[in-house]
Amino acid sequence: MANHATAPVSPHLQIWRWTVTMAASIFQRATGVAQYAGAILLTVWLASAAMGEQAFNTVQSLFASPLGLIILVGYTWSISFHLINGIRFLFWDAGYGFKVKTANLTGWLAFGVSILLTAIIWAIVIVTGGGN
Amino acid sequence: MAEKGTPHFIFQRVTALVMIPLTIWFVASLIAHAGDSRTELMEWIAHWHVAVPLSILLLAGFFHMRLGIEVIIDDYIHKPDTRGMLHFLNTLFALILGAIAVWSVVAITLIV
Numbered sequence: 706m707a708n709h710a711t712a713p714v715s716p717h718l719q720i721w722r723w724t725v726t727m728a729a730s731i732f733q734r735a736t737g738v739a740q741y742a743g744a745i746l747l748t749v750w751l752a753s754a755a756m757g758e759q760a761f762n763t764v765q766s767l768f769a770s771p772l773g774l775i776i777l778v779g780y781t782w783s784i785s786f787h788l789i790n791g792i793r794f795l796f797w798d799a800g801y802g803f804k805v806k807t808a809n810l811t812g813w814l815a816f817g818v819s820i821l822l823t824a825i826i827w828a829i830v831i832v833t834g835g836g837n
Numbered sequence: 838m839a840e841k842g843t844p845h846f847i848f849q850r851v852t853a854l855v856m857i858p859l860t861i862w863f864v865a866s867l868i869a870h871a872g873d874s875r876t877e878l879m880e881w882i883a884h885w886h887v888a889v890p891l892s893i894l895l896l897a898g899f900f901h902m903r904l905g906i907e908v909i910i911d912d913y914i915h916k917p918d919t920r921g922m923l924h925f926l927n928t929l930f931a932l933i934l935g936a937i938a939v940w941s942v943v944a945i946t947l948i949v
Binding site: 712734737741747762791826829833 | 868879902906913
């Protein structure tokens with residue numbers, strides 16, 4: 706407990722110029738926090754299937770509502786970004802990808818690929834008639 | 838948590854590595870099962886080769902989530918009492934939600 710007072714704290718966000726590496730880092734946190742809400746959605750969905758037909762249909766129709774679909778698309782992007790940028794951070798942990806040029810490029814890629822992946826996933830779901 | 842930094846760091850990364858293939862598998866499977874009825878979905882989950890990796894994904898996920906939020910609490914909450922309370926609530930949330938999620942997979946397997 707005594708250590709806490711002297712532990713380093715996060716710098717103030719507003720004094721920095723925005724860079725893609727910084728944005729990727731911030732969004733890694735934000736999408737991580739979003740998984741808290743996502744975990745509730747996944748758990749409610751699984752539990753409703755275990756509970757019974759009525760509970761499951763209620764949850765499914767909530768997910769299929771306009772607001773539900775917006776949330777699910779956001780959740781899909783949140784997982785995609787956190788996964789892709791997380792792999793980028795694992796490479797950093799192993800000591801690779803630190804050159805400014807590489808770090809900037811992979812930062813942009815994390816945003817671009819995660820958005821593209823989300824679009825592809827939902828295109829497939831819509832085309833294959835996922836919405837029953 | 839300053840004194841527990843190394844195991845925290847390692848657990849965060851081990852759970853991340855475990856979840857990479859499992860998440861890709863689960864999301865791809867969900868796309869394939871998007872139009873499923875409850876019965877079809879439960880029959881799929883009840884296979885041991887689905888229920889077991891899904892349970893591992895859930896356990897790793899809730900653990901990873903708890904560790905991640907722990908760091909954020911440490912970074913931004915400086916009042917020791919508030920910080921301690923949030924750490925407690927974070928652990929409680931992960932435990933309760935994780936238990937319900939894994940129980941659901943087990944229950945589905947038993948029902949089918």
